[in-house]
Amino acid sequence: MRSVNDPAAKGKGPPGDTEAAMKPAPASRTEAVQEALRQAIIEQNLRAGARLPEDAIGDTFGTSRTIAREALGRLAVEGLVELKPNKGAFVANPTLEEGRDIFTVRRGLEQTVTGLLAGRLTPDQVAELRAFNAKERAASGVNERESIRLAGEFHLVLARMTGNQLLIRYVTEVVSRCSLILAMYGRPHSADCGVDEHAEIISVLEEGDATRAMHLMDHHLESVAGRALLEARSQHDIRDLLAPYAAKVREQFE
Amino acid sequence: MRSVNDPAAKGKGPPGDTEAAMKPAPASRTEAVQEALRQAIIEQNLRAGARLPEDAIGDTFGTSRTIAREALGRLAVEGLVELKPNKGAFVANPTLEEGRDIFTVRRGLEQTVTGLLAGRLTPDQVAELRAFNAKERAASGVNERESIRLAGEFHLVLARMTGNQLLIRYVTEVVSRCSLILAMYGRPHSADCGVDEHAEIISVLEEGDATRAMHLMDHHLESVAGRALLEARSQHDIRDLLAPYAAKVREQFE
DNA sequence: TCTCAAATTATTGCATGCATTTAGTGCACG
DNA sequence: CGTGCACTAAATGCATGCAATAATTTGAGA
Numbered sequence: 128m129r130s131v132n133d134p135a136a137k138g139k140g141p142p143g144d145t146e147a148a149m150k151p152a153p154a155s156r157t158e159a160v161q162e163a164l165r166q167a168i169i170e171q172n173l174r175a176g177a178r179l180p181e182d183a184i185g186d187t188f189g190t191s192r193t194i195a196r197e198a199l200g201r202l203a204v205e206g207l208v209e210l211k212p213n214k215g216a217f218v219a220n221p222t223l224e225e226g227r228d229i230f231t232v233r234r235g236l237e238q239t240v241t242g243l244l245a246g247r248l249t250p251d252q253v254a255e256l257r258a259f260n261a262k263e264r265a266a267s268g269v270n271e272r273e274s275i276r277l278a279g280e281f282h283l284v285l286a287r288m289t290g291n292q293l294l295i296r297y298v299t300e301v302v303s304r305c306s307l308i309l310a311m312y313g314r315p316h317s318a319d320c321g322v323d324e325h326a327e328i329i330s331v332l333e334e335g336d337a338t339r340a341m342h343l344m345d346h347h348l349e350s351v352a353g354r355a356l357l358e359a360r361s362q363h364d365i366r367d368l369l370a371p372y373a374a375k376v377r378e379q380f381e
Numbered sequence: 382m383r384s385v386n387d388p389a390a391k392g393k394g395p396p397g398d399t400e401a402a403m404k405p406a407p408a409s410r411t412e413a414v415q416e417a418l419r420q421a422i423i424e425q426n427l428r429a430g431a432r433l434p435e436d437a438i439g440d441t442f443g444t445s446r447t448i449a450r451e452a453l454g455r456l457a458v459e460g461l462v463e464l465k466p467n468k469g470a471f472v473a474n475p476t477l478e479e480g481r482d483i484f485t486v487r488r489g490l491e492q493t494v495t496g497l498l499a500g501r502l503t504p505d506q507v508a509e510l511r512a513f514n515a516k517e518r519a520a521s522g523v524n525e526r527e528s529i530r531l532a533g534e535f536h537l538v539l540a541r542m543t544g545n546q547l548l549i550r551y552v553t554e555v556v557s558r559c560s561l562i563l564a565m566y567g568r569p570h571s572a573d574c575g576v577d578e579h580a581e582i583i584s585v586l587e588e589g590d591a592t593r594a595m596h597l598m599d600h601h602l603e604s605v606a607g608r609a610l611l612e613a614r615s616q617h618d619i620r621d622l623l624a625p626y627a628a629k630v631r632e633q634f635e
Numbered sequence: 636t637c638t639c640a641a642a643t644t645a646t647t648g649c650a651t652g653c654a655t656t657t658a659g660t661g662c663a664c665g
Numbered sequence: 666c667g668t669g670c671a672c673t674a675a676a677t678g679c680a681t682g683c684a685a686t687a688a689t690t691t692g693a694g695a
Contacts, residue, residue, distance in 0.1 A: 154466040155678070157454070180646070191680045193447075196647090197454055200411070204458040206547065212408040213647060213686055228545040235493030239486065291482040293460065293558075297551060304547075409648070434676065445650045450677085467656055467677060 160188050161198040168207050168218055169303050170272075171310045176220035179208065205300055207307070219307065223356060226308040230352040233301040234345055237282060240298065241328075241344040243289045246335025252288055256329045259284055263322050278321050279306050313355035321351060414442050415452040422461050422472055423557050424526075425564045430474035433462065459554055461561070473561065477610060480562040484606040487555040488599055491536060494552065495582075495598040497543045500589025506542055510583045513538055517576050532575050533560050567609035575605060 164184070167173045184195035199216040202208035209217045221229065248256075259281060266274040279302045286298035324347045331340040418438070421427045438449035453470040456462040463471045475483065502510075513535060520528045533556045540552035578601045585594040 157678090182646075185680095192647090193679060193681090197451055200451055200455055201458050204455050206550075214688095215647065225546065229547050231497070231545060232490075232493065232547045232551065235489050235496075236486075238492075239489030243485070291485060292479065293483050293486045293555075296460075297486065301547075411648090436676075439650095446677090447649060447651085468658095469677065 156188075156190050156194050157197045157201075160184070160190065160194055161201050163188065164198055164202060165205075165207060165303065168202075169306050170276075171307070173218050175218050175307065175311055177218045179216040179218060181215070206304055219304070221304070221308055221311070223312060226305075226312060226356055227352070229301055229304050229308060230348065230356070233298075233305060234348045234352075236294065236298050236301060237285075237344050237348060238341045240282075240286050240289055240294060241332065241341045242337050243291065243294075244285060245332050245337035245340040248288070248332055253329065253333050256281075256284065256332075257326075260322065260326050260329060263325060267322050275306070275309070278325075279303075281321075281325050309351075309355050321347060324350075410442075410444050410448050411451045411455075414438065414444065414448055415455050417442065418452055418456060419459075419461060419557065422456075423560050425561070427472050429472050429561065429565055431472045433470040433472060435469070460558055473558070475558070475562055475565070477566060480559075480566060480610055481606070483555055483558050483562060484602065484610065487552075487559060488602045488606075490548065490552050490555060491539075491598050491602060492595045494536075494540050494543055494548060495586065495595045496591050497545065497548075498539060499586050499591035499594040502542070502586055507583065507587050510538065510586075511580075514576065514580050514583060517579060521576050529560070529563070532579075533557075535575075535579050563605075563609050575601060578604075 181192040435446040
């Protein structure tokens with residue numbers, strides 16, 4: 128029987144959740160599995176391109192294939208999973224080019240977030256953001272994994288403050304996928320350079336200069352993407368450079 | 382047995398498809414049903430808020446509930462369907478406020494599209510856009526339904542020209558949902574005022590002034606949303622104004 | 636030994652069936 | 666006559682089973 132990178136998937140469990148009550152108990156098992164798979168993918172416990180057999184997932188989560196299948200279908204809509212007819216589901220394996228496309232969309236979305244927020248943050252919200260930024264700073268250099276997670280989460284916090292549900296959903300999606308991409312192509316420590324930039328963004332958002340805030344955010348994301356995606360080419364050895372292409376070829380014949 | 386607005390759903394069928402071979406035979410039945418439901422929702426053959434019982438859909442399409450269920454789940458991710466635990470699926474019934482949120486996101490996305498395209502269109506692409514615009518003009522005032530469809534399609538054509546898959550997916554989604562919203566809240570003829578604006582956008586994209594093109598696009602979308610969503614308040618009678626609120630209340634208790 | 640083909644195994648695609656939950660109906664009681 | 670409760674009916678949530686498709690192995694022939 129297949130095992131979906133078994134030790135990683137069920138060996139450590141979700142990191143931050145000590146209480147089950149924290150998340151409002153996923154309505155259905157499908158959603159629970161969907162959420163779990165999403166986390167596993169984002170945290171790279173499921174390698175990009177890895178097979179995701181329905182029965183293995185069902186076994187792992189103690190449900191039937193039906194649930195696994197449905198969760199995979201929905202994740203496919205989100206872009207984290209690729210569904211090949213009669214072949215099965217695979218963890219999305221974005222190429223460098225797809226990665227750039229995703230970052231392009233992300234920059235646009237986050238400009239919208241920034242524009243909506245500039246000058247409209249309540250003092251409470253500013254305080255919350257600064258507190259979050261402090262957490263980022265604390266984790267920076269100490270816990271690499273946590274640092275990366277927080278860096279992404281910061282952008283989610285901003286998006287949530289807009290109250291725009293669709294915007295929240297899209298930003299959540301692109302941040303997820305960017306995490307995956309950064310993990311695939313980013314060089315180590317490429318993610319936590321953003322702490323100071325985040326702080327500056329908070330300040331400008333508070334001041335209310337929308338144009339400057341948007342430029343700042345755009346520059347921030349461009350530099351994150353640049354550090355991760357462009358420099359990756361000269362940074363890594365040839366195997367990494369060829370990996371995505373090799374993957375494309377492989378999937379064509381498998 | 383329930384019937385999912387039966388006559389509309391199966392009484393007329395998809396409009397343009399005279400041959401089944403035109404679309405390369407949807408990979409799976411799930412996708413086929415998903416696509417069909419999406420069309421039915423966008424074209425308002427399924428009223429906003431309408432129940433979508435699994436077995437009725439299965440019967441209608443000649444498949445089992447499993448397929449219907451899966452399709453509904455995926456449409457829920459797209460935002461066209463709302464899933465209520467233990468209650469079933471419903472056609473999304475966006476409030477006016479949600480409508481504005483969606484238009485906000487759309488404006489951001491289409492600015493990205495415009496920015497990517499400005500000055501980078503090939504002569505062939507420009508020709509294709511002008512031809513499309515001509516079709517729009519021909520339909521304008523003649524065929525209301527077709528006119529609305531083309532107005533939305535124009536933006537999809539633009540998005541596809543970026544070649545950015547994620548951007549295409551998001552624009553497709555927001556255009557779908559905006560169609561639904563315009564159909565719900567827009568006053569008649571509010572959609573086909575855009576023919577000239579589309580033509581102007583094409584010209585500026587060709588010239589290559591990215592900033593101006595983006596402003597133009599933004600203004601275009603703002604005016605479409607404004608015509609439809611803001612004026613709706615003073616235009617219609619009180620029942621329409623209260624409808625979304627009533628819907629919210631209703632769904633809370635049903 | 637290599638190649639190609641047939642059979643075997645594994646996995647997806649889909650339908651059906653059962654348990655659980657919700658909505659609706661009717662009857663008893665106040 | 667109105668209210669509340671039990672009962673019935675219906676729809677969802679989920680698991681299982683079977684057929685079809687793809688991957689793998691085996692074996693025969695060159």
